[in-house]
Amino acid sequence: MRPLVAPGPELTPAQRERWSRHLLLPEIGEEGQRRLLNARVLVVGAGGLGSPALLYLAAAGVGTIGVVDDDVVEESNLQRQVAHGTADVGRAKVDSAADAVARLDPSLTVVRHRERLTAQNAADVVGGYDLVLDGSDTFETRYLVNDTLVAAGRPWVWGAVLRFDGHVSVFDPAGATYRDLFPTAPPPGTVPGCGEAGVLGGVCAAVASVMVTEAVKLVTGAGRPLTGRVLVHDALAMTWRELPLRPDPRRSAAEVLPTVSAQDLLRDGQEGAARTVVDVREPDEHAAGAVPGAVLLPLAELLADPGRLPGGPVVLHCERGGRSAQALRAVVASGRTDVVHLDGGFAAWRAAGGPVV
Known part of the structure; x- marks a missing residue:
């Protein structure tokens, strides 16, 4: 080196x-x-x-x-x-x-x-x-x-x-x-x-x-x-x-991070597609505005135990995409293949006209 x-x-x-x-x-x-x-x-x-x-x-x-x-x-x-x-x-x-x-x-x-x-x-x-x-x-x-x-x-x-x-x-x-x-x-x-x-x-x-x-x-x-x-x-x-x-070969796969756009996620919700949205921001950020129905699981808790992530298809998001990408690497490394993260994060969701609670 x-x-x-x-x-x-x-x-x-x-x-x-x-x-x-x-x-x-x-x-x-x-x-x-x-x-x-x-x-x-x-x-x-x-x-x-x-x-x-x-x-x-x-x-x-x-x-x-x-x-x-x-x-x-x-x-x-x-x-x-x-x-x-x-x-x-x-x-x-x-x-x-x-x-x-x-x-x-x-x-x-x-x-x-x-x-x-x-x-x-x-x-x-x-x-x-x-x-x-x-x-x-x-x-x-x-x-x-x-x-x-x-x-x-x-x-x-x-x-x-x-x-x-x-x-x-x-x-x-x-x-x-x-x-x-x-x-x-x-x-x-x-x-x-x-x-x-x-x-x-x-x-x-x-x-x-x-x-x-x-x-x-x-x-x-x-x-x-x-x-x-x-x-x-x-x-x-x-x-x-x-x-x-x-x-671990599974970690190498995590470097190509699958994403979903805010527009596609919004369309999925309108069409009733079953995907759980997980917010990896902090509680105060979540309380200030969130995707309807999103589950709060702060990044540090998810990194410590990726097994806490809900089963089934999941979309991770943070404010702009950096933290959710970090979370996704850990989740994919743990063996999950049904998880993506929101490109551009909550900011992109708001810009796309997504509802906020």
Whole structure:
């Protein structure tokens, strides 16, 4: 894989001293360090994985580090979330993380996104970065990151931990992605989180360090990225295993997205054709105006569990078509063949004279 980031300005003498150990590595060298300093990397979640990842990204000299998290530091976090300390309990994690980076290197830029990543803001948030590290702890966010970056055509690094186990991979829209590993989310309540099952703090550090190593490789073009492979860590046995991961052929079919025009959908309704319309916008958007009879199923909920979609022929829609296309990719990847999305979305429906409730 070619380097994701172009080299920045020439290094100063102080920078050469600071990253001298990187400069000794032929695979990185001065040009690679200039790429790192010029890079913009977003970390999703400042928790068990994001916390150590932020510190190692900063130590590596990543010039701009974004962190997105809407949570505050709790005392139970401190066992593994090493960017935060006792004095940070009650503070926003993005603020505590930014201070931790500043202590390592005040010359770096930290962009704080104190918000939850949602279907509405995901494209805008990740669009400002060269690379994303996904250390989130919910299936909903992981699918959202996946689908946003597939739509953007960009690779990203993913990690997950639970108890004594960890997983890491690099996903690439041109190859295997998170949906090839987990096509659909497990039923609610069947997979415990760290709050129920526990996690060893050192496992978070081990997995996060691999994530950052992959990030450095992607930014600089060094080595072979972990694409098409999942690294599985068992800390109790102290083993690392590599599992191959290949694209699901059904996901490839999702790239050709079937649509219906607003005029045809309006005509179908007038002729009594049986198709369920599903609105993937947010509740406030739906309440402000909707296609008559449309079922509300917000995008984030649908991405987390495409099985929630009603049976039979379905038309997905959002405001202008972007979110419904994202939803359709996930639905087709889950095996459905009787779903289309509304070309131009609700805006096209209104323009075509469709009734609104």
